[in-house]
Amino acid sequence: MEVNQHNEVSAHHDDHSHHGHDDHHEHEESNNFFAKYVFTTDHKMISKQFLITAIVMAFLAMAMSMIFRLQLAWPDVKFPFLEDVLGRWAKDGKLDPGFYLALVTIHGTIMVFFVLTGGLSGTFANLLIPLQVGARDMASGFLNALSFWFFFVSTLVMCSSLFIEAGPASAGWTIYPPLSALPQAIGGSGLGMTLWLVSMALFIASSLLGGINYVTTVLNLRTKGMNMTKLPLTVWALFITAILGVLSFPVLLAAALLLIFDRSFGTSFFLSDIFIDGAPLDYAGGSPILFQHLFWFLGHPEVYIVLLPALGLASEVISVNSRKPIFGYKAMIGSMLVIAFLSFIVWGHHMFITGMNPFLGSVFVFTTLLVAIPSAVKVFNYLTTLWKGNIQFTPQMMFAMGLVSTFITGGLTGIILGDSTLDINVHDTYFVVAHFHIVMGSSAIFGMFAGVYHWFPRMYGRMMNRKLGYAHFWLTLLGVYGVFFPMHFLGLGGVPRRYYANTGYEAFNAFVDINVIITIFAIIAGFAQLIFAFNFFYSMFRGKKSVQNPWKANTLEWTAPVEHLHGNWPGELPTVHRWPYDYSKPGAPEDFIPQTVPYSETPESNTPDDHKH
Amino acid sequence: MNLLLTLAVVFGILVLVRIANVAQMAAELSGETDEEEEEKANKWNSLGFLLFMVIGLPLMVYCAIKWRPLMLPVAASEHGVGVDKLMDINWWVLIITFFITSILLFWFAYKYRYNKNRRSYYFHDNMKLEMIWTVVPTIVLSGLIVTGLIEWNNITDIAKTNQGMKVQIYAKQFDFTARYAGKDNNLGSSFFRNITDTNPLGVDSSDASAADDKFSSELVMPVGEEIELVINSRDVIHSVYLPHFRAQMNAVPGMTTRFHFKPTITTTKMKEITGNPKFEYILLCNKICGVAHYNMKMPVRVLEKDEFTKWLREQKRVFTRESLNAAAGADSTKAVVDSTVVSAK
Numbered sequence: 026m027e028v029n030q031h032n033e034v035s036a037h038h039d040d041h042s043h044h045g046h047d048d049h050h051e052h053e054e055s056n057n058f059f060a061k062y063v064f065t066t067d068h069k070m071i072s073k074q075f076l077i078t079a080i081v082m083a084f085l086a087m088a089m090s091m092i093f094r095l096q097l098a099w100p101d102v103k104f105p106f107l108e109d110v111l112g113r114w115a116k117d118g119k120l121d122p123g124f125y126l127a128l129v130t131i132h133g134t135i136m137v138f139f140v141l142t143g144g145l146s147g148t149f150a151n152l153l154i155p156l157q158v159g160a161r162d163m164a165s166g167f168l169n170a171l172s173f174w175f176f177f178v179s180t181l182v183m184c185s186s187l188f189i190e191a192g193p194a195s196a197g198w199t200i201y202p203p204l205s206a207l208p209q210a211i212g213g214s215g216l217g218m219t220l221w222l223v224s225m226a227l228f229i230a231s232s233l234l235g236g237i238n239y240v241t242t243v244l245n246l247r248t249k250g251m252n253m254t255k256l257p258l259t260v261w262a263l264f265i266t267a268i269l270g271v272l273s274f275p276v277l278l279a280a281a282l283l284l285i286f287d288r289s290f291g292t293s294f295f296l297s298d299i300f301i302d303g304a305p306l307d308y309a310g311g312s313p314i315l316f317q318h319l320f321w322f323l324g325h326p327e328v329y330i331v332l333l334p335a336l337g338l339a340s341e342v343i344s345v346n347s348r349k350p351i352f353g354y355k356a357m358i359g360s361m362l363v364i365a366f367l368s369f370i371v372w373g374h375h376m377f378i379t380g381m382n383p384f385l386g387s388v389f390v391f392t393t394l395l396v397a398i399p400s401a402v403k404v405f406n407y408l409t410t411l412w413k414g415n416i417q418f419t420p421q422m423m424f425a426m427g428l429v430s431t432f433i434t435g436g437l438t439g440i441i442l443g444d445s446t447l448d449i450n451v452h453d454t455y456f457v458v459a460h461f462h463i464v465m466g467s468s469a470i471f472g473m474f475a476g477v478y479h480w481f482p483r484m485y486g487r488m489m490n491r492k493l494g495y496a497h498f499w500l501t502l503l504g505v506y507g508v509f510f511p512m513h514f515l516g517l518g519g520v521p522r523r524y525y526a527n528t529g530y531e532a533f534n535a536f537v538d539i540n541v542i543i544t545i546f547a548i549i550a551g552f553a554q555l556i557f558a559f560n561f562f563y564s565m566f567r568g569k570k571s572v573q574n575p576w577k578a579n580t581l582e583w584t585a586p587v588e589h590l591h592g593n594w595p596g597e598l599p600t601v602h603r604w605p606y607d608y609s610k611p612g613a614p615e616d617f618i619p620q621t622v623p624y625s626e627t628p629e630s631n632t633p634d635d636h637k638h
Numbered sequence: 639m640n641l642l643l644t645l646a647v648v649f650g651i652l653v654l655v656r657i658a659n660v661a662q663m664a665a666e667l668s669g670e671t672d673e674e675e676e677e678k679a680n681k682w683n684s685l686g687f688l689l690f691m692v693i694g695l696p697l698m699v700y701c702a703i704k705w706r707p708l709m710l711p712v713a714a715s716e717h718g719v720g721v722d723k724l725m726d727i728n729w730w731v732l733i734i735t736f737f738i739t740s741i742l743l744f745w746f747a748y749k750y751r752y753n754k755n756r757r758s759y760y761f762h763d764n765m766k767l768e769m770i771w772t773v774v775p776t777i778v779l780s781g782l783i784v785t786g787l788i789e790w791n792n793i794t795d796i797a798k799t800n801q802g803m804k805v806q807i808y809a810k811q812f813d814f815t816a817r818y819a820g821k822d823n824n825l826g827s828s829f830f831r832n833i834t835d836t837n838p839l840g841v842d843s844s845d846a847s848a849a850d851d852k853f854s855s856e857l858v859m860p861v862g863e864e865i866e867l868v869i870n871s872r873d874v875i876h877s878v879y880l881p882h883f884r885a886q887m888n889a890v891p892g893m894t895t896r897f898h899f900k901p902t903i904t905t906t907k908m909k910e911i912t913g914n915p916k917f918e919y920i921l922l923c924n925k926i927c928g929v930a931h932y933n934m935k936m937p938v939r940v941l942e943k944d945e946f947t948k949w950l951r952e953q954k955r956v957f958t959r960e961s962l963n964a965a966a967g968a969d970s971t972k973a974v975v976d977s978t979v980v981s982a983k
Contacts, residue, residue, distance in 0.1 A: 204874040297892030300830040301873040349758035380895030383794030401775040411746040413759035418683035444786040519881030524932035609758035
C-alpha cells in the first residue's frame with residue numbers, strides 16, 4: 026500500500042515534468058544525434074543499444090565457431106581463405122592449435138556473457154520492465170545508461186584482445202588457473218588474459234548497475250493496481266534474474282581480482298608447487314580448486330541468469346499466441362523462485378572429479394537433481410498451456426515452441442551430468458558440450474529470438490517479415506539438432522572437448538564422419554542467422570508499419586502509443602485492474618481483455634474466481 | 639580478391655533488399671489479406687511441427703542404433719559395470735520422458751493450430767494436475783539420486799584408500815609419467831623443488847621408500863588387482879581420463895588426488911571382445927592444459943598378473959646408484975628442464 030502511494034506521487038511528479046517540457050524533448054530527439062543515440066537515458070533506446078551490440082557480438086562469436094568447426098570436420102584440409110582473415114594464426118590456411126583454443130575461449134565468453142547475459146537481460150529488462158509495470162522509465166536512467174556504456178566498453182576491450190601479438194585469452198571460458206595465470210603455460214595467458222579480466226570487471230560493473238536498477242524499478246515503480254501477482258511472467262523472470270546477478274556476479278569479481286593479484290602482484294591465492302619452463306615458481310599455499318569454487322558460485326547461477334529471462338519471454342509469447350492463459354501462473358513463479366534458490370547451492374556439480382571431498386559431491390548431487398523438479402513443473406505447465414489452445418504460429422511462437430523442445434532435450438541430459446557417478450566418464454567430453462549448448466545456448470537464444478520477433482513492433486514501430494522469420498526458425502531448429510544431437514555420441518564415445526584434432530587417436534577415427542555432419546549443420550544454422558540479420562535491419566527501416574497492439578496482447582506495453590515518447594504514455598499512467606492472462610475468457614466478446622480494463626466493464630465475463638488473480 | 643569478395647557481399651545484400659521489396663509489393667498487389675496469409679502460415683507450420691516429430695524421433699532412434707558400435711565397449715573395471723548399469727537405468731527414464739513430452743509438444747502444435755471458429759479453453763489452474771507433476775518427478779528423481787549415490791559411495795569409499803597397488807600418475811605439459819611403488823607399496827615422497835632433468839618427478843632421494851620406486855612412460859596394470867592411482871601435476875591442471883575403465887580424476891598442482899579401481903579385462907581379452915585386433919586402452923588428458931592438450935596421452939595395457947610381474951621387473955628404478963651420487967654432488971645446481979618438455983611459446 027505504501028509503495029503504491031509513493032509510486033503515484035512520483036508518477037504525478039513525472040507527469041508534470043514531462044508535460045512541461047514536451048516541446049523541448051521533441052526538439053532534442055529529432056536534431057541531436059548524441060542526445061538521442063549516445064547519451065540517452067531512455068530505457069527503450071538503451072534496450073536497442075544492448076540488442077544491437079549483442080547481435081554484432083553474436084555474429085562475431087558465431088563466425089569463430091564456424092572456423093573451429095571447419096578445423097574439427099576437416100583437420101587435414103587447408104583453407105587458404107583463413108590466412109586472409111586470420112593472418113599468422115592460420116599460416117597456409119592451417120589453423121594454429123593455440124589460436125583454436127583462443128577461438129573456443131572467446132566464443133564461449135562472448136556467447137555466455139555478452140550475448141545471453143548482457144544481450145538478453147539488457148535488451149528485455151530495459152524494454153519490458155518499465156513498459157510492463159507501467160513506469161515512465163527505469164528508477165535511475167543515468168545508472169541505466171552507465172550500465173550500457175560499461176557493457177559497450179567491455180565488449181570493445183574483449184575485441185581488442187583479438188589483435189594483440191600473443192593472442193587473446195585461451196584457457197577456456199572458465200579460465201581455470203594455473204593455466205590462466207601463467208603466460209609460460211600458454212601464450213594467451215599474457216596480455217590477452219589481462220584484457221579478458223579487465224573486460225570482465227567492466228562487464229560485472231555493467232551487470233550490477235543494470236541489475237540494481239531492474240530490481241528497484243520492479244519493486245518501486247509499479248503503476249496503480251499492479252500488484253506483484255499481476256505482473257506478467259516476463260517481469261517476474263527478469264526480476265528474479267536481476268536478483269541472481271546482483272548476488273552472484275560480485276563473487277566472480279572477487280575471483281577475477283584475486284587472479285589479477287596472483288598474475289601481477291605475486292600473491293598465491295590459486296597457485297602452489299609449480300615447476301614450469303625449467304624452473305620452480307615461488308608460489309606456495311594456494312589452491313586452484315578455490316578458484317573453481319568461486320567461479321562456479323557465479324557460474325551456476327549464471328546458467329539461470331541466461332535461461333530464466335528466455336523462459337519468461339517464452340511464457341508470455343506462448344500464452345499470447347495460444348490465446349490462452351498461462352497454466353499455473355503461481356506455480357510458474359514458484360518454480361522460478363525454487364530454481365533461483367537451488368542455483369546457489371549446486372555449483373559443486375561442475376567439480377565432482379577435481380578431488381573435492383566425495384561426501385561434498387554427494388550433497389551437490391542431491392541439490393542438483395532437485396532442480397529437475399521445478400523444471401519439470403515448468404515444462405508440464407507449458408504443455409498444458411498449449412493443450413486446447415488456439416495456436417497462432419507467428420515466428421515468435423515458433424521460437425517459443427523451439428525453446429520448450431530444447432529445454433526438454435537438454436534438461437534431461439543434465440540429469441546424467443548431475444549424477445556424480447555418471448559424470449565421471451562424461452565429464453569434459455562432448456556430452457557436456459552437447460548438453461549445455463542445447464539447454465542453455467539454444468533455449469536461451471530461442472527465447473531471445475521469440476522476444477525479438479514479438480517485441481520488434483514495440484521497439485521499432487514496424488513488423489518483421491513473417492516468411493523470412495519462418496525460414497529462419499526452421500533452418501535454426503534443424504541446425505541446432507543437427508549440430509548438438511550427434512555430439513552426445515562423441516561424448517559417450519569418450520571424445521574430450523577442447524581438442525584441436527582427434528587424428529592422433531586410432532579409436533576416434535570412427536567419429537570423423539559425425540564431425541563432418543555436425544559442421545554441415547553448423548553452416549546451415551549460420552546461414553539461417555544471416556536471414557535473421559537481414560530481416561532485422563531491413564524491417565527496421567522498410568518493414569510494414571505496426572498497429573498499436575499487433576498481437577492482441579493484454580500487457581501494458583501495448584497500451585502505449587506506437588511512436589516512442591520519453592515517459593512512455595502521453596497522459597496519465599495506465600491503471601491495472603486484472604492479471605495479464607485473460608485470454609479467451611468465456612463470455613467476453615474478444616479473445617483478450619487488456620490489464621487496463623476494469624471488471625466493472627466486463628460483467629459478461631466476470632467469475633467468482635476473479636479476485637484470486 | 640578481397641575487393642571482389644566485398645563487392646559480392648554488397649551486391650548480394652542489394653539483391654536481397656530488392657527481392658524483399660518486390661515480394662512485399664507482389665503480396666500487396668495479389669490482394670492476399672493478412673488473415674489469409676496467417677491462416678496459411680498456421681497450417682503449414684503446424685504441419686511442419688508434426689513432420690519434424692514424425693521424421694525426427696525415428697531418426698534419433700536410427701542414429702542411436704547406427705552409432706552404438708562407436709560407443710565405448712563394456713567397462714573394463716569392476717566399478718565400471720555398476721556405472722554402466724546406472725547409466726542404462728537413467729537412459730530409460732530419460733528416453734521415456736523425452737518421448738512423452740516431445741510427442742505431446744508437437745502433437746499439440748498440430749492439433750490445436752489456430753481456427754477462427756474455435757476458442758481456447760480458459761483453463762489456468764488445477765491443483766490435482768500440478769500435484770501429479772510435482773510428486774511424480776520427485777519420486778523418480780529420488781530413485782535416481784539414491785541409486786546414484788550408492789554407486790558413488792562405493793567408488794569413492796575412503797576405507798579403500800591405501801589399499802591396492804599404488805601407482806603415481808604424474809602430469810606435466812604435455813605428457814604423463816607413471817611411478818610404481820615397488821615391493822613396499824610405498825611411494826617415496828616428492829617435491830617440486832627437487833625436480834631436475836634426471837629426476838623429472840622431484841622424488842626425494844633421501845626417502846628410503848623411494849629406493850624401489852620405478853618409472854614408466856606407459857600405464858601397465860595387472861588384471862583383477864586393486865589399483866590406487868595417486869595423481870599429481872607439476873604445472874597446470876590436467877585430467878587423468880581412462881574412458882574404458884569409467885575412471886577420471888583431475889591432476890591438480892599443489893595437491894594429491896586419488897582414484898581407486900580394479901581392472902577386470904586384459905588388453906588381449908578386450909581385443910577379442912571388441913573384435914578389433916588393434917584395440918588399445920588409453921589414458922587421455924581431459925582438462926584444457928595448453929597448446930598441445932590434444933596430444934597429451936599415455937598408452938595403457940592390462941596384463942595377466944605373471945606377465946605384469948615380469949614387465950615390472952624390467953622397468954628402470956627412479957634412482958640408480960649413479961644418479962644418487964650425482965644428486966648428492968649437484969644439490970646446489972639449478973634444476974634443468976627435461977628436454978622433452980614442449981614449450982608453450
